[in-house]
Amino acid sequence: MLAKFFHRARPHGSKKDGYRAVPDEIKKQRRLYYIVIAIIALAFIATTVNTSFNPFIIFFNMENFIAFIVNDMIPPNFGRAVGLWDSLIQTISMAFLATFVGGIISFCLCFLASFQTSPSSVVVRLVRGLASLQRNVPTIIWLFIFRMTFGIGITIGFVALLFNTVGFLTRMFAEVVDEVGNESMEALDSTGSAYLPKLAQCVIPAAIPGFVSWLLFSVEINIRSAGIVGAMGGGGIGMLLMGHLNAFRYRTAFAFILVLAAVIIIIGVITDYLRERVLSK
């Protein structure tokens, strides 16, 4: 009886294959990896030949690089770093404000962008499409666009960061809502709850740790971007730093760089710690 079933129930049949140690799908996947690696290697060779740029030069030229740092950048000159702290505060506020305002906007949009809570899948695709456009076009590009219309300064820096933040957080918040799971929502539907109470009493309480975690992550990203955005005309510490670099005042510039790097690292460490705390709850 058993033996009969063994013969009949063999799904992919033929004896000549024997029992394979590695299934075909995995073999196919491996082949794909080899191909991708080969393409990357070829592209590398092609570009270095084409531009006659030797990427390994940074390793051979190490002495020059170090000499430049030692002679021209050290010690940092804090004495001439006028406006360092004011502009630093501007940059930090720009990043926090973009995260905060972006968080509020994304909080409202994410329920439309999640399959679990959206009134229709057309709305989901629309909102997600807009969000990926905002997110995938780099902050710098947004900055250049706004710069052409509004000139330079902290306002366009903020708007450029905000654009990216809304795109990023809407998508991430929507994924958090997706993960809340259909089960508890179904339970609230079955009690006769309306849509808003369901969001307020079930979806949001379950999603809060995820929301807060992404918000913290967004603070970290925005602090980093705020420096660069500033350098490109978005105001704050980055803009002053760029000014000093362009005027070859490397020691003063180095003072700005040190402070900016320290702030980025400290805020990164703090937000990482807080994220861990939030998610472990």
Added chain:
Amino acid sequence: MDSATGTSNVLLSVKNLSKHYGSTKAVDDVSFDIKKGEIVTIIGRSGAGKSTVMRCVNRLVHSSGGKITFDNVDMASRMPGKTLRKTRSNIGFVFQHFNLVYRLTVFQNVMHGRLGHMSTFDATLGRYSESDKERAFEILSSLGLEEQIYKRASDLSGGQKQRVGIARALMQEPSLLMCDEPIASLDPVTSRTIMDIIVDQAKKRGIACIINLHQVDFAKEYSTRILGMRAGKLVFDDLPELLTKEKIDDVYGVSALEEGERAYAVGMEAMAVVG
């Protein structure tokens, strides 16, 4: 049973209900009535359509055809959202996997049972009335959960979680309680406790009950009537004592032994392919 009071006693009437998923007939022309005070269990193999019937009744699933009358509303037809919510608020639903909001406390989860009876504004802000809160305490202590009231739902055992699920359904003050495999994730002793609670509470509060079960012995012990489903069709609808060995075989299609043997063979084959 008694024809004198007949139709007025009927709480839920399901007529020619069907539900198709593509070419799968999950429910195929099923009709039955549930009267006040009845404890009805539905038995049948996995995939027979038990859950689908229940979900059609409170319109978590939209049926493909038939008529489901509850509270003078046809749950098989389209209706305004307000009517749907009001009708649902009178049907309690207990899930196999409890379906609680695990980050919230036991108390908050139980209060969710009131959301369907409140104005959208109050419900959104969670402004529950004092009398509702008192009732929640009363229900929780009658289910033996007074120690757990302010614990997070995630910190409870399976049996305790299911009691919270039952408490939430009872908070609705429903006239009908539907339980979809309420004990399938629980050990045998806890299963008995949960079945006792469901049936006792239903009797005490005058709630009619439909329970999906996989345990035929429990079905016979606890119910006033048994429905048997096979491949989407209703093949048994009678008193528990009339569910004989032959009828059970009929509901379950093949004898359990044969089933087990085939499952074993398929399992061995799967292992051989993976290895």
